[in-house]
Amino acid sequence: MSMLAMAAAILPFAQSAIVEIERAEQERLNACIEQVDEDAEQAYEDSLRWLGEGARPAARYCNALAIIGLGNYKEGAARLEELANAPDAGGESDRALYLAQSGNAWVTAGYPDAAVTTLSNALKLAPNDADIRTDRAAAYLMLQKWQPAIDDLDRALATYPNDIEALQLRARAHLNLDNLQLAESDMSRALLLDNRNIDTLVLRGDIREAKRLAEE
Numbered sequence: 001m002s003m004l005a006m007a008a009a010i011l012p013f014a015q016s017a018i019v020e021i022e023r024a025e026q027e028r029l030n031a032c033i034e035q036v037d038e039d040a041e042q043a044y045e046d047s048l049r050w051l052g053e054g055a056r057p058a059a060r061y062c063n064a065l066a067i068i069g070l071g072n073y074k075e076g077a078a079r080l081e082e083l084a085n086a087p088d089a090g091g092e093s094d095r096a097l098y099l100a101q102s103g104n105a106w107v108t109a110g111y112p113d114a115a116v117t118t119l120s121n122a123l124k125l126a127p128n129d130a131d132i133r134t135d136r137a138a139a140y141l142m143l144q145k146w147q148p149a150i151d152d153l154d155r156a157l158a159t160y161p162n163d164i165e166a167l168q169l170r171a172r173a174h175l176n177l178d179n180l181q182l183a184e185s186d187m188s189r190a191l192l193l194d195n196r197n198i199d200t201l202v203l204r205g206d207i208r209e210a211k212r213l214a215e216e
Helices: 003-038 040-052 057-069 073-084 092-109 112-125 130-142 146-159 164-176 180-193 198-215
Strands: none
Touching: 003 040, 003 057, 040 057, 057 073, 057 092, 073 092, 073 112, 092 112, 092 130, 112 130, 130 146, 130 164, 146 164, 164 180, 164 198, 180 198
16 A cells, blocks of 8 residues: 555544544533532642643633632633633634633733733624623723723624623713713613612612702
8 A cells, every 4th residue: 555545544543533532622621611610629620630631722721710710810810811822722712712701800800901901802803792892891890981881882782782781881881971861771771671680770779869969
C-alpha cells in the first residue's frame, strides 16, 4: 500500500478519535458545571486534577466557574477573561461567552468599570446579544451612567420586549434621570408580566415617592 493510500485509510480513524475526545471532554465539562451548583469545593478539586492532565480550555473554564462558585468572583472573572484572550480559547461564540460570564462576575465582585470593559469586548464578538447588553446596562447603572444604560436596554428590549429585568433596569435609569412617565411605563409593563416580583414592587414604591416629591 502506498503512503498516500495508507494516510487515506488512517484519516477516518483519526477523525473519529478526535470527535470521541471532544465528546468526552464536553461531557466532563457538563458534569463540572452541574457540580459547581451542587458542591463548588468538590468542583474546584476536580478542576485542579483536570488541569494537571493538560490544562486544556475546558479544564480552565471548569476551574474558573468553580472559583466563582466558591464566591471568589474577582479571581474567577480574571481567569475567564484570560481564557477568552487565549490563543486556544475557541471560536468567537466561545470567547463571547467567557467574556460575558467574566463581566457578570466583575459586576458581582463590585468592579463595574472592569465589567463594562469586558462586556464591551464581548459585544464586539456578539453585537446582537441582548443578554450581554442587559448585563452591561447593569454595570452602567452601578456607575450612575444612566443614558448609556438606557441605550443598551433599548436595544435589548427591541429583541426581547418582555424581559422583566431589562424593563426594571430601564425604569430605574429613567427614574434617576427624573423621566418619571417613562419609568412608570416600564415598571407597569414589568408588573403586568409578573405582579409579584419583589424588585418591581420596590421600584413602584420608589416611583410613587418620586412623583409625590415632584408634586410638592
